[in-house]
Amino acid sequence: MMGVTGGIIGTLGMAYVFASEAAIEREAGLPYYRFLGLSWLEWGALCILAGLMNFTLIGFLQFPVATFGLLQIPTYPLALAASGALALIGAVRLTHRPGVALLTVLLLLLHTVLEELFVPWAIRTAVIQQGMSYRIPGSIPYFNVVDALLPLIFIVSALIVDGVAFWRQQHQYKLSGSTRGVWLLGIVITLPQLLIAPCLLLSSWDLPRVFLEQKGVAIPPDLKLQAALIAVPVILAVGVGGALMGANFGDIWRWNKR
Numbered sequence: 037m038m039g040v041t042g043g044i045i046g047t048l049g050m051a052y053v054f055a056s057e058a059a060i061e062r063e064a065g066l067p068y069y070r071f072l073g074l075s076w077l078e079w080g081a082l083c084i085l086a087g088l089m090n091f092t093l094i095g096f097l098q099f100p101v102a103t104f105g106l107l108q109i110p111t112y113p114l115a116l117a118a119s120g121a122l123a124l125i126g127a128v129r130l131t132h133r134p135g136v137a138l139l140t141v142l143l144l145l146l147h148t149v150l151e152e153l154f155v156p157w158a159i160r161t162a163v164i165q166q167g168m169s170y171r172i173p174g175s176i177p178y179f180n181v182v183d184a185l186l187p188l189i190f191i192v193s194a195l196i197v198d199g200v201a202f203w204r205q206q207h208q209y210k211l212s213g214s215t216r217g218v219w220l221l222g223i224v225i226t227l228p229q230l231l232i233a234p235c236l237l238l239s240s241w242d243l244p245r246v247f248l249e250q251k252g253v254a255i256p257p258d259l260k261l262q263a264a265l266i267a268v269p270v271i272l273a274v275g276v277g278g279a280l281m282g283a284n285f286g287d288i289w290r291w292n293k294r
Contacts, residue, residue: 129286222279
């Protein structure tokens with residue numbers, strides 16, 4: 037947990053570095069090169085935010101499973117909801133450009149595809165060269181399409197964030213400053229993740245289920261419903277918290293020069 041916390045703090049710190057330099061560059065008023073309407077420093081900040089989301093994806097299987105009587109409920113949706121809302125809303129608030137939420141997800145997709153291409157190959161090569169053996173015989177890592185496409189969990193959420201930003205821009209509303217209504221946006225963008233994540237993950241693994249049943253124990257449907265009525269509001273509340281943090285962090289990144 038200390039390592040995970042340190043990784044998150046360090047990643048947010050790197051976002052501060054790129055964002056503050058971008059703020060200094062904007063205030064200087066000097067001409068600088070833009071690509072797709074973004075400076076290279078803003079591109080750097082978006083890459084860092086995509087890395088924060090990837091940090092969540094690669095560690096979701098390590099999150100503990102909460103046990104409630106006969107039910108075992110994994111807590112990975114909490115991290116997905118928090119990081120997704122923070123990064124997507126923070127990206128729009130930082131750049132003031134609709135479309136950057138989807139762009140951040142595409143950067144995340146590029147990251148996961150390259151990671152999935154390199155890491156299994158590196159492991160296989162190291163095993164052969166060093167004469168090692170796999171912990172589980174016959175379990176040789178190869179490119180996994182589902183792993184590479186995990187960023188699809190955030191696609192719908194990104195489109196919603198960009199849509200709201202575009203609407204506000206067209207109606208001449210500010211994209212920063214106020215957090216009014218951000219809590220509702222947090223709920224709206226968390227709901228698609230609750231639907232997409234289990235569908236995507238269950239096609240690859242058995243562990244990360246919405247409700248994990250213990251072997252040999254039949255869980256009554258009404259008990260599952262009760263657990264859902266408890267778990268879903270908690271996840272949505274975490275999404276609201278991530279959205280509020282993203283709005284506040286994004287405003288700080290937009291104007292902070294230190």
